[in-house]
Amino acid sequence: xxxxxxxxxxxVMGMTNKKSLxxxxxxxxxxxxxxxxxxxxxxxxxxxxxxxxxSINESVPSRFSPExxxxxxxxxxxxxLQPEDSALYLCASxxxxxxxxxxxxxxxxxxxx
Amino acid sequence: RKEVEQDPGxxxxxxxxxxAFNCTxxxxxxxxxxxxxxxxxxxxxxxxxxxxxxxxxxxxTAQLNRASQYISLxxxxxxxxxxxxxxxxxxxxxxxLVFGTGTRLLVSP
Numbered sequence: 001x002x003x004x005x006x007x008x009x010x011x012v013m014g015m016t017n018k019k020s021l022x023x024x025x026x027x028x029x030x031x032x033x034x035x036x037x038x039x040x041x042x043x044x045x046x047x048x049x050x051x052x053x054x055s056i057n058e059s060v061p062s063r064f065s066p067e068x069x070x071x072x073x074x075x076x077x078x079x080x081l082q083p084e085d086s087a088l089y090l091c092a093s094x095x096x097x098x099x100x101x102x103x104x105x106x107x108x109x110x111x112x113x
Numbered sequence: 114r115k116e117v118e119q120d121p122g123x124x125x126x127x128x129x130x131x132x133a134f135n136c137t138x139x140x141x142x143x144x145x146x147x148x149x150x151x152x153x154x155x156x157x158x159x160x161x162x163x164x165x166x167x168x169x170x171x172x173x174t175a176q177l178n179r180a181s182q183y184i185s186l187x188x189x190x191x192x193x194x195x196x197x198x199x200x201x202x203x204x205x206x207x208x209x210l211v212f213g214t215g216t217r218l219l220v221s222p
Contacts, residue, residue, distance in 0.1 A: 042215055045210075102157075
């Protein structure tokens with residue numbers, strides 16, 4: 001079983017909706033990540049939080065807004081998404097940094113109508 | 114040249130076969146190397162870290178060749194449950210992890 005928990009597992013939203021994805025880990029990891037994955041493609045990095053501070057934003061559109069309330073939690077707020085944003089959104093954590101092994105949550109399958 | 118390159122496959126093998134995948138990387142300064150396994154519509158799961166000395170875990174063996182800048186994964190005695198996509202992951206510039214496009218393996222009875 002994964003030690004990174006993501007909710008919800010599935011989400012369908014309209015282009016005018018506001019929703020949030022949630023991620024939680026209790027492994028004491030200090031780096032947390034959001035990835036986006038389209039079918040038959042590798043995961044693409046979106047954001048990295050290191051010690052609760054945003055350290056990397058891979059030029060992600062502002063309709064995606066990350067938040068790290070504490071060292072165990074990571075949220076991704078969604079607003080005014082486009083159909084092309086439909087994908088699997090994966091949260092991951094690692095002990096300290098980006099050159100370490102990642103532990104992934106089971107993901108949120110997002111459909112934007 | 115892509116930072117991390119893999120043959121997308123699919124590799125179709127019968128149960129019991131031995132199969133090997135390679136992954137090449139472009140950044141000679143890379144220090145961290147991993148193989149992940151991903152089932153359809155599931156999250157990637159760490160299969161193995163790859164060390165300079167090579168490492169083995171049961172039927173799986175990973176090797177690193179720094180001179181030629183590639184890593185390999187060997188699976189012996191393939192099982193039906195080994196059918197999945199195998200992702201090569203390497204740390205690139207600015208300490209970022211870079212994923213290969215994955216190699217799909219299909220093991221048939």
